[in-house]
Amino acid sequence: MACTANGSSELSEDVIEHYFPFEALPEDCKLQVFSYLNNTAKVRCCFVCKEWLFLLKSPRLWNHISLSDFTPICLGQANHTCVYECYKQYQTKVLQFTEYLCQIKPILHSFVFELDIYDPKAKFLPNIENFLRTAQCRELIYAHLNWKETPNQPLWYEEKCWYHESDVIHLHRLRHRKFVWFFDFFTSVASNLKTLIMPFGWSETSVEHLKRLQNLQTLVLEKYFVFKTLDQTLLDRVLEILPKLQRFLLEVWTPSGAGLLFYSLKSASLQFLDISQSRGFYLNGLVMPKLRQFCVARHPWNGPIVSSDKIKIPCLYGILVNGAPNLEKINDHNLEANWKEKKSPNLQEVLKSVCACKSHKRGWAM
Template identity: 30%
Template sequence: MAPSRKKRKLRRNTHHHVKYKKHNTSLLMAASTSSRSNQPHVASFDTLPLECRILIFSFLSDWDKCTASTVSKSWFFTIRSPILWQTVDFTTFSVDTRDEFYKDYVQTALAPLDWKGHVLYCFNCYKKRLEHYARYLRSVKASVKHLRFQFDLGHPEDQFGKMLINVLRGVNCRNLVALDAMWSQTLCRPLMPHPSDYFPPYESPPLGKVKAFQEFLKVLVAAAPNLRQAMLPFDWSFESTSLLTQFRYLTELHLKYYWIFSVLSQEQLTALLKGLTHLKKFTLQLRNRITPGSLHELQYTMESKSIQLLDISGCQGFFLRGMNMPQLQRIWVSRPRWSGPLIILNEHSFIPRCVYYVLVEGAPALKVINSYRLEENWTRGLSGELHRTLRHACSCQKHLNSWALM
């Protein structure tokens, strides 16, 4: 039986409604797709390549890196990358009397601390921070390129030398190129009015400090054979000199004077300069003991085929007797400042050689003396400007013009 007219009309309307609905749905989907394509794509930080994340984190300080590592697991593992810990600087830590550890301690303490106890507690917090920092460096296997510290390696209570040796053995120092080691004293250590109240009697013999420094050098030679730059106080003992010459690739060396008066022998200086065949820049600070009978022993001959820049302006009791430096281009030299007994000149006194003639004989490529740029024919004779420069740099009889050597 054929369907009625009403049923046929209802079927036709339903078909048109479904067709219209499908058409509108397709238009809406197309419109939404086009609108999404026009919007910029926003990527999260974790979707960046690892190299980009490491580069961004490298601009943070060590303290900020540790704080950022608590944000998420992704940041935690990224910051533990060894390449992010190339610069190890223990001098960024300081003794702060407003330390948060101290505030927490005061709130829980049974009795308030006096001033001496306050300072001592802050210094102990400083040592704990150094220990935590050293432990973290070992845990991430840091790839160290620059190392800097400033504390006494030989102090029996602080144990900084042992801590530093553990760091060298626990991290990767094969790429270590720069060292700034102020190993002779801890400048931030508090000076207590009555040290016996908080520390046992302690005397720091020079041999104890030097021995700790030599132990550090032994470990450093094995851990960082590719060292390029070094700045450190030096005791000029034969063992220390022998250890320092094992850094064959040193190009820049700055040796500061030790806290006691030490006497440099010609053999030690010759051995050091001959052992460092790649040395380009050498700065020497020395405090020789000056007495009327030791003046003849304070004349030195410097020989090096690689040094281009030489700075001996910080030396006292150091007089040039000869020089063989064919590559030397610039030198800083000054007359020693007075220290110790006053030495009066007479006919029997020792008069050092003139710096001008020493340089003419041993530095043919020299271009600058202090701030004075030499002329091309400077070896033929003294000009007026060069003479005035040497009056502040030379201790010979011609340029001294004084009744005393200093």
Template identity: 45%
Template sequence: MDVRKLRTRKHRIKLHREKLRKHSLVDSYCTDDEVGPSSRRYSHTTFPLFSNLSDDEVILSHSKDEGNRLKVSHSAPSCQLLLLQATEEATPNDFFPFIHLPMDCKLKILSYLSSIEKGLSMRVCKEWCQILQTPSLWSNIILWDFPLTCVPYSKGGNHNSGDCYSCYKKRVHGFACFLMRIRPVVRRLEFKFDIYPDTDGYLAMLKNLLCCISFREIRYMMFNWKDTPARPFWLEDFKKCRCQDVLYSCKLRARHCIWFFEDLSKHLGKIETLILPFDWSSLKNVENLGRLKTLRNLVLEKSSVFQSVPQSRLDKLLSGLPVLRQLMLEIWAPCGATMHKYELSSESLEFLDVSQSRGFYLKSLHLPLLRRFRVARHPWNGPLVFSARLNIPCIYDVLRFGAPNLILLNDHYLEENWKDICYPRLEDVLKSVCSCRKHKTGWMM
């Protein structure tokens, strides 16, 4: 070999090594033309296809750094190939393109993308478009997570939020049509839209999804039927609303939810986690929720400001859910001299959170498996009443007799002898959360 060519080759290899050292590409996955900071990849030690870590460990390790997003390259070489390229000239056979991966590997890689990222990736090529239409990639459906602002600012500097919301609705309904066409098996569903008045067609869209897609494999569902977070509240149709119209629409909205939830509950045979605003005024609604015998985690948010909850409906709900483990109640009950004090009984409940409730006071508990309990004291929601006229039970007595296996009160770990003696640290916690005469300071509630 000519000495001049050899020196030129050695010089080229030296420059390439310095380039790799500068951009730290030896321990990353990227191509030669992707040396910028925007092309960060999973490292070879945590990439799920080339490591012993589980998927949960990979997600947990990368959730701490928002910059480490999954990015797939058509010509992503391994670390060994990069080292080989540093020592000698690489040939086309030294690279293993993404297109040559098995289909299972491609689906596994693309499954880490969000819905928006999957939609953008469908524009890459025909093959990706066909792969991303695989139903198994769309088992986790988030209907509401779309950007709102898309229309550029006008020449005068004014931004028409109504046009942006129109584009948002078009995206949501287009995504729903796409799901109805590929018919995935849904395991997770998040719905955050106002179902009344149905001028935006969100309730009709959900009914069509229920008819075209199987919901029987759903394990997690967030069903917020009260409001649309993406909708600007200053749109034209909101300016003409009166107070009585708002109250009337709230009642109709809750009624429409009861009718739809009756059909929906028939398809949720395997659901384990459910989050929704709940209307306690209808016994039918409680019966529909009691059909979900597989529920383990339940979050019931308030559906109106003040709503009286009969004790019988709480009993019916807890007795109808035999495997319920975690329960969060947000009940805003009217307060006053005639307020109710509630009893809770469950043989399976391990976690109870009533910290978001107002006017919801416990009289007694029968929760033998309860391990964690959260409670908070909120401002009074009713007429001013002297504390001497009220007889609110002490939380310490309620927990001591009704939850013998309790280990955590809010963020305080209880000592072993907490049922026998109320030690000073526990006393301080009770002074901040309990509303009884002993722990509530002040002359008026």
């Protein structure tokens, strides 16, 4: 690089001689360069020239799709209602992006969205379904489907109505019905999934839809309903119909109190189990011969006020000794080789922090 008399810089002859323009690259090389861009940058590159627009319509460039990358941006215009207009612009971006992807018919490897599928004004659900119909989903192995809410929706959204408590519950159930229908469709087009993360409403129909995912290795089921009792038969069915499942993260908020229910878990394939985000969820049995790591926390979710003396919660230590003989780790604590025969002081401290039995828990809360 050489400097001219007026201080500006210009390329030296040697640099110019070795300069190789991007336009001269072979098509495969250009596609490789584009593959390193995120989706937002790819969309911007479509406006550079006709050649780039053509190249960026290659289905292989759109393997990883997230419909949650867009964020509301204030328009900065006079006389506009900031919350309403800016969120409408966000909705428009999401819908336009899905329509553009429908033209490309991408070969999906991962798919992520955080959108309320019951929002009647945004119409996210029809666009998502149309996109999945046109996309090539045979290679789709990762999906994170947050169908219960749109995090980018402002709290004081102008079109958002305030409902009576009974109306909120009613809308909650209607949204779940939409999910059951959508999940039926999704599992039919994405049957080769290996990782699935989503809120779950725990209905018999939804559980049976999971049966299509025979290659599933990691399953994260987050809470949707609160204070809804989980049926043991549904829990058994999930672990029964997924033969390759290795990692299971379960979040349910069930009522605890005088009518406290205890649950048992059985799986021949699970190596990692996490119930640390659940509330009111207590175990009375475990049959997992391959389990290596177990994550748990004591989160009571009380219903009726009752005396803790009337509730007998099984000791977690005994459950693990009998049901997880190859366990190596509880939370971040590495177990000693003889943990089943002798509780070390460190293990005792761990049990005092996570187990709700009378031997390890002191105080009124379970």
